[in-house]
Amino acid sequence: MTTISLPKTLTFAVALALSGCAKSYLVLLEDHDGSTGKVIFSGAGNETVVEQAGYGATLDNNSKTVFKVEQEKINKDFGRALASEPVLPEIFLLYFETGGTKLTAESAALIPKIVETAGKHPAADISVIGHTDTVGDAGKNEKLANERAVQVSRLFDPSKLDVKEIAVTSHGEKNLLIKTGDEISEPRNRRVEVTIR
Amino acid sequence: MKHLFACWGMGLALCISSTASADETVIGYIKTITDQTTIDESAGPIKASLGSPVHVGNVIKTDQNGAAGLTLKDNTILSIGPNTELKIEAYQFEPQQDKLQLNASLLKGTLHYISGVIAKLKPEAVTVKTPTGVIAVRGTRFLVKIEE
Numbered sequence: 001m002t003t004i005s006l007p008k009t010l011t012f013a014v015a016l017a018l019s020g021c022a023k024s025y026l027v028l029l030e031d032h033d034g035s036t037g038k039v040i041f042s043g044a045g046n047e048t049v050v051e052q053a054g055y056g057a058t059l060d061n062n063s064k065t066v067f068k069v070e071q072e073k074i075n076k077d078f079g080r081a082l083a084s085e086p087v088l089p090e091i092f093l094l095y096f097e098t099g100g101t102k103l104t105a106e107s108a109a110l111i112p113k114i115v116e117t118a119g120k121h122p123a124a125d126i127s128v129i130g131h132t133d134t135v136g137d138a139g140k141n142e143k144l145a146n147e148r149a150v151q152v153s154r155l156f157d158p159s160k161l162d163v164k165e166i167a168v169t170s171h172g173e174k175n176l177l178i179k180t181g182d183e184i185s186e187p188r189n190r191r192v193e194v195t196i197r
Numbered sequence: 198m199k200h201l202f203a204c205w206g207m208g209l210a211l212c213i214s215s216t217a218s219a220d221e222t223v224i225g226y227i228k229t230i231t232d233q234t235t236i237d238e239s240a241g242p243i244k245a246s247l248g249s250p251v252h253v254g255n256v257i258k259t260d261q262n263g264a265a266g267l268t269l270k271d272n273t274i275l276s277i278g279p280n281t282e283l284k285i286e287a288y289q290f291e292p293q294q295d296k297l298q299l300n301a302s303l304l305k306g307t308l309h310y311i312s313g314v315i316a317k318l319k320p321e322a323v324t325v326k327t328p329t330g331v332i333a334v335r336g337t338r339f340l341v342k343i344e345e
Contacts, residue, residue: 025341
């Protein structure tokens, strides 16, 4: 009994897997940082949750089944989409001496690496956001944060780099990295955040 | 349709198109590309190239040889394979004003999605529509294939 029914079950499973091949489906992957989130597909009154990397769900029937997707199939179906992934955005924090636009020695030493990174991003889209700590007047800090950001933005020479856009923004003292009260000198809040996309 | 034929007739491979009401704000750039991609802009499809800006309402299209990748302002990454149409339905990234939204539609083909800041700050603001339903994202990376 068992020896007969087992191959039947297997055949059925293979048939299901094959029919799954032709269908619309999604696959959850591990993030580049090693974590795995989840995706939820809602269609025709059904909800399918996929929470394990390498597992998928079909999008075009009422099945709520989650199934494993072989790497070979991922490569075959998604090889080109995966290969056209852009360079991942990179974020740098530069810190300043109090009350001005002078970088700390440590941050100044980071500059060559940041410029080099920008060179590795084709059609770079760079955002530079300036911040201050809460020492002094909020209006003046808005201006100071802007001066810090403008100064950092000048590191990127569009005549030497493939840069599409450099967006400079000031958050003044409104976006503290380390929450403090007013009039608190906090080195980690005196910063410029550079994102290179 | 007229534009579409013109586009294929010229042997272009990646098109980006958009509706007439498309917002002019740049929400991201084409960062990787084969020469088989177009963007449907309000004036009709244009051949996309490295660094082409992407706007809300754009449809990014690849032909059988095309592939492209784009990086949006919140660091969301979308890369597509051949025979694909991806539409950016809505996009807002102003964290200071709590304006966060990303709605894309995969009309056909293959998509590789990597979540950015919007999905981290406001997961419910991110959706990818397919012809049969909606994919919601909880901070992650995934692939979708639409079989015609």
